[in-house]
Amino acid sequence: MPELSYREAVRDALSRAMREDEDIFIMGEDIAEMGGSMAVTQGMLAEFGPDRVRNTPISEMAIVGAGIGAAMQGMRPVVEIMYEDFTTLAMEQIVNQAAKHRYMSGGQVKVPLTIRTQGGAGWSPGAQHAQQLEGWFVHVPGLKVVFASTPSDVRGLLWSSIYDDNTVLFFEHRTLYPIKEDVPDELEPIPLGQARVHREGEDVTVIATGRLVHESLRAAEEAEKEGVSVEVVDPRTLLPLDEQTLVESVKKTSRCVVAHEAVVRMGFGAEVAAVIQYQAFDWLDAPIERVGSKFAPIPFAPVMENFVVPHADDVLEAIRRTVARG
Amino acid sequence: MRTTCSRRFAERWPVASEVILPRLGQGMESGTIVRWLRSEGDQVEKGEPLYELDTDKVTQEVEADASGVLLKILVAEGEVPVGTAVAYLGEAGEDIPSEAAPSDGETTEEPAAPAPRTAEVSPEPETVVARTAEQSERIKASPLARRIARERGIDLAGLAGTGPEGRIVAEDVERADVAPAPAAAATGAPAAPAAQPGEAERVELTSLRRTIARRLTEAWTVPAFQISMSADMTKAQELRGLLVERHPEERPTVTDVLTKVCAIALLRHREVNATFADDAILIHPTANVGIAVATERGLVVPVIGGADGRTVAEIAAARADLVARARDGKLQTEDLAGGTFTISNLGMYGVEQFVAVLNPPQAAILAVGAIEDRPVVRDGAVVARPMMTMTLTCDHRTIDGATAADFLRTVKDFLEEPGLTL
Numbered sequence: 191m192p193e194l195s196y197r198e199a200v201r202d203a204l205s206r207a208m209r210e211d212e213d214i215f216i217m218g219e220d221i222a223e224m225g226g227s228m229a230v231t232q233g234m235l236a237e238f239g240p241d242r243v244r245n246t247p248i249s250e251m252a253i254v255g256a257g258i259g260a261a262m263q264g265m266r267p268v269v270e271i272m273y274e275d276f277t278t279l280a281m282e283q284i285v286n287q288a289a290k291h292r293y294m295s296g297g298q299v300k301v302p303l304t305i306r307t308q309g310g311a312g313w314s315p316g317a318q319h320a321q322q323l324e325g326w327f328v329h330v331p332g333l334k335v336v337f338a339s340t341p342s343d344v345r346g347l348l349w350s351s352i353y354d355d356n357t358v359l360f361f362e363h364r365t366l367y368p369i370k371e372d373v374p375d376e377l378e379p380i381p382l383g384q385a386r387v388h389r390e391g392e393d394v395t396v397i398a399t400g401r402l403v404h405e406s407l408r409a410a411e412e413a414e415k416e417g418v419s420v421e422v423v424d425p426r427t428l429l430p431l432d433e434q435t436l437v438e439s440v441k442k443t444s445r446c447v448v449a450h451e452a453v454v455r456m457g458f459g460a461e462v463a464a465v466i467q468y469q470a471f472d473w474l475d476a477p478i479e480r481v482g483s484k485f486a487p488i489p490f491a492p493v494m495e496n497f498v499v500p501h502a503d504d505v506l507e508a509i510r511r512t513v514a515r516g
Numbered sequence: 517m518r519t520t521c522s523r524r525f526a527e528r529w530p531v532a533s534e535v536i537l538p539r540l541g542q543g544m545e546s547g548t549i550v551r552w553l554r555s556e557g558d559q560v561e562k563g564e565p566l567y568e569l570d571t572d573k574v575t576q577e578v579e580a581d582a583s584g585v586l587l588k589i590l591v592a593e594g595e596v597p598v599g600t601a602v603a604y605l606g607e608a609g610e611d612i613p614s615e616a617a618p619s620d621g622e623t624t625e626e627p628a629a630p631a632p633r634t635a636e637v638s639p640e641p642e643t644v645v646a647r648t649a650e651q652s653e654r655i656k657a658s659p660l661a662r663r664i665a666r667e668r669g670i671d672l673a674g675l676a677g678t679g680p681e682g683r684i685v686a687e688d689v690e691r692a693d694v695a696p697a698p699a700a701a702a703t704g705a706p707a708a709p710a711a712q713p714g715e716a717e718r719v720e721l722t723s724l725r726r727t728i729a730r731r732l733t734e735a736w737t738v739p740a741f742q743i744s745m746s747a748d749m750t751k752a753q754e755l756r757g758l759l760v761e762r763h764p765e766e767r768p769t770v771t772d773v774l775t776k777v778c779a780i781a782l783l784r785h786r787e788v789n790a791t792f793a794d795d796a797i798l799i800h801p802t803a804n805v806g807i808a809v810a811t812e813r814g815l816v817v818p819v820i821g822g823a824d825g826r827t828v829a830e831i832a833a834a835r836a837d838l839v840a841r842a843r844d845g846k847l848q849t850e851d852l853a854g855g856t857f858t859i860s861n862l863g864m865y866g867v868e869q870f871v872a873v874l875n876p877p878q879a880a881i882l883a884v885g886a887i888e889d890r891p892v893v894r895d896g897a898v899v900a901r902p903m904m905t906m907t908l909t910c911d912h913r914t915i916d917g918a919t920a921a922d923f924l925r926t927v928k929d930f931l932e933e934p935g936l937t938l
Contacts, residue, residue: 444660444686472663475685514680 191374197367199341200230200306203348204268206377208238211266214352215242218253218270218306227272228308228367250279254305258288258357261303266352273319274309274361277326288357289332300355304348308362310401310451311499315364317487320495322400322452327359328429328461334382335429337361339403341371343426346380354382363400363451385432387439391421394509395439397462398424398449402481402500406449409505418513428458436462437469444475445512449505454482479508532587532606538578539598540571540849547571548595548723549602549676558586560605567602572727574816574847580605587612594676594688595723657684664689694720724814735874738792739912742871745924747931749887749902752777755934759828768832770887770904771807771861775831777930778882779803779823780937782857785923789856791877792914806855806875807835809842816842817875819855863887869905879914882927883907904931 194202208214215238216231222245225232235243246253250271257269271277277284284305291299311320327335334356338344344362351358388403389410398406403424410420423439425431440446446466448459463478484498537547550568554560565577566586584605591602604612655672657665661684665672672684675692679685721729752773759768782789782803791798803824806817818838820831841847857879860872863886872883883906890903906927910920930937 444658471659473660475658475660475687476680476683511680514678514683514685 191372193370194341194345194373195368195370196338196341196344196362197228197230199345199371199373200348200362201232201234203345203352203377204231205234205237207266207268207349207352208234208242213264214266214268215244215260216268216270217244217246217257219246219248219272221245221270226270228362228364230362230367231270250276251283254280254283254288254303257303257305258283258291258301261301261357262291262299266302266304268304268306268352271305271307273315274307274323275318275321277305277307277323277359280305284327284333284357284359285330289330292356293332301357302353302355303357304351304354304360305357306348306360306362308364308367310363310365311483311488311495312365312401314490314492314495315488316490320488322450322483324359324361324399324428325452325456325458325461328458332356333429334358334427335361336382336427337363337399338426339363339366339398339400339424341369342373342378343380343386343424345373346378347382347426349377349379350382353379358382361400365401366404369404380426382427383430383432384427385423385425385435387435388422388424389420391419391443393419393443394445394447394512395421395423395436395443396447396449396505396509397436397439397459397466398422398505399426399428399458401451402449402505405500405502406447406505408502409509412502412506413509416510416515418509418515420509425462431461431465433465433469437466440466440470441473444473446470446474447479447481447505447508447512449481449500449508451499452482453485454480455485457482476512476514479512481505481508532584532604532610532612533582534601535566535580535603535605537569537591537596537598537600537602540569540574540576544571544573544598544849546595546597549591549593550575551593552589553577554586556586556589559608560584560586570723571849572723573852574849575845576848585610591676592674594691595678596676655684656682658686660686661689664693668693690720722813724816728814731876732873735876738874738876740874740909741912741917741920742907742909743917743920743924744869744905744907745928746890746903746905747928748892749904749931751934752931753887753902763829763832766829766832766836768828769835770863771859771884772828772832772835773934774861774884774927774931775805775807775820775823775835775859776826776828777927777934777937778857778859779805781923781926781930783824784926785919787919788880788910788915788923790879790914791856792879792911793877797879797914800856802856804854804856806858806878807838808858808860808872809839811843811845813845816847816852817855817858818842818847818851819853821854858882859884863904869907871907872909874909874911876911879911880920880923881909883909 220227221231222235222243253269257267260267288301288303291301310322324335324337327333336347336351336358338347351360388407396406406422410422413420421439421443423436448462450457450459459480466478481500481504486498488498489495548570550570552567553565560580562583563579566580567578569576569578582605585608587604587606589603656677657672658679664686670689670692675684675688677684678688756770756773786799789800789803802822804819804821805823806819808815808817820834823831855878858875858881861884862870863884867885869885870883872881875881885905887902887904889900891898892901908920908924
């Protein structure tokens with residue numbers, strides 16, 4: 191089994207899909223010669239040529255709009271928005287066009303577009319380059335939203351996103367690009383809408399996404415030393431959501447912590463908490479805890495940034511609160 | 517507990533004093549109130565027993581630390597952390613901080629000694645009044661706890677909550693559901709809940725059972741070794757016979773003789789009379805010998821302190837008292853503290869020999885089998901002698917094999933020739 195970094199796993203999924211299917215191409219700012227500002231598409235220009243690895247002008251609206259057009263014409267484009275903070279510039283295309291055409295045409299037109307983007311704090315990118323905005327898109331009917339946290343997940347989920355006949359917002363986290371994992375030689379597609387139980391436990395379920403999956407696993411190890419057995423579940427696909435796996439886990443543990451890097455208020459965790467309280471109400475033994483960034487722009491200064499975004503400690507504190515300790 | 521709220525009240529008005537759950541021993545984090553010995557409204561004198569408390573070591577009566585009227589019991593039963601206020605004690609008619617004060621603060625008309633929480637189940641048709649009472653006594657309980665209580669017909673009023681913000685959680689209801697069982701066990705008839713045929717019966721862990729599980733699991737992580745020797749008990753039994761004649765009241769047993777012999781041997785081999793303290797080995801000046809006692813609730817190890825300085829008859833008296841109190845569940849924390857060595861004797865059950873698990877942090881424990889006539893060779897001839905096999909389990913971090921062997925050899929010599937203890 192080869193070991194791939196998260197970055198290499200994204201590249202591997204893109205390359206394998208492009209080798210297999212001529213309708214797939216990639217497009218974005220500086221993705222060709224430069225290999226993308228996060229070096230994800232390095233070397234792909236040499237293999238696939240400039241028709242299929244296309245640099246674009248600095249216009250997010252144009253990038254997504256062109257992707258939608260190509261998708262409606264039968265291609266399976268994968269476009270890259272350099273920072274998810276910049277999806278703001280493409281909102282009209284994503285929300286009013288990509289998400290609506292299949293519905294408004296009565297299914298005659300499909301938009302099999304994948305919009306890859308990345309973001310997140312932890313390396314001082316500053317308030318305009320560090321946000322976690324995935325929650326916005328979960329609010330829009332007609333889209334699918336994926337947030338992968340490990341190399342094997344990012345590879346299998348990107349493959350399924352490319353081959354999905356709907357527009358998929360595909361979120362990557364900047365600080366996860368270097369993490370490594372053994373992955374099978376064969377790429378195994380991971381169906382959208384299927385959560386992953388990273389660790390089984392009896393006392394508390396932590397439902398985490400993105401970077402917080404890893405922080406939660408660390409918190410779970412600490413909690414174990416204190417005699418609290420923690421289950422860590424990553425939904426992986428935020429829309430559609432694998433409610434069954436999450437609810438079953440909470441019915442088993444009776445306690446739930448929701449954790450993500452996005453700000454707590456109106457974050458994805460709010461939706462998860464609502465799903466859990468409704469479907470597992472009679473199983474809950476403590477209020478659902480939410481962990482996320484403090485409600486503030488992400489500061490540049492590393493020490494301040496560190497204060498604002500959540501870490502394993504914050505998850506551990508929330509776990510302790512659910513079992514009424516500390 | 518709305519501590520911030522009641523503290524704020526306390527600063528503004530003099531109120532009744534809180535009865536705080538005490539820390540009865542090192543490492544005690546919480547205790548389970550078994551029952552109250554006095555009722556609300558009773559006049560209590562300082563030093564009188566107030567309630568029975570079950571800790572992970574013992575069940576004991578807790579005395580009032582001040583005189584006054586028991587105004588309100590806050591925790592009727594169940595487990596609460598050390599430092600929790602479990603009742604209010606004060607002058608008759610004195611105000612107590614209102615736990616369930618609604619946010620509008622309109623509670624002044626409540627009587628000084630509030631009625632017990634029966635308003636909710638009152639069948640009286642005064643619905644308006646009943647609802648008001650219910651609102652002011654809103655019980656905090658998790659949805660899961662409410663469901664379990666509903667399914668099993670348990671009244672949440674009167675249960676003590678151990679969840680976030682004192683909320684009643686599932687575990688509290690489960691505990692209330694099994695609460696009658698320990699009471700029955702204490703009277704000698706373990707009430708077995710009727711299990712369905714073919715279905716495993718679930719027995720909830722008592723805090724003693726939990727402690728046994730935790731400590732023995734801990735012991736299992738210690739690198740331990742065992743050595744065995746058999747002693748000819750002819751002279752020890754003769755000695756015991758003499759002692760019984762002299763002390764008919766105490767009636768010393770072979771175990772008492774063994775306790776004394778081990779105590780003297782421990783002082784001759786002081787490195788065995790030791791405990792392991794992570795960064796040091798503590799060598800103790802006196803031999804405090806723990807005796808493993810089987811009770812209906814589980815194993816306990818009360819300690820005969822300073823056994824080296826006591827006569828066999830004194831040891832017998834101390835042992836009889838400890839064993840009787842252990843079986844009645846009346847041991848105090850100090851009865852269990854300070855052991856430097858443990859003896860576990862299963863001889864009376866006909867066990868020939870066995871291996872005991874260490875009692876950390878003690879460095880060694882002696883497992884003693886039955887005295888039985890066995891063929892041994894004396895002066896070239898096979899003869900029958902009353903033999904007893906002893907197995908010493910040692911913490912190898914503290915003691916090495918040769919040290920252990922020297923010690924056990926001394927115990928054997930003393931048993932075979934008690935005069936050598938002089």
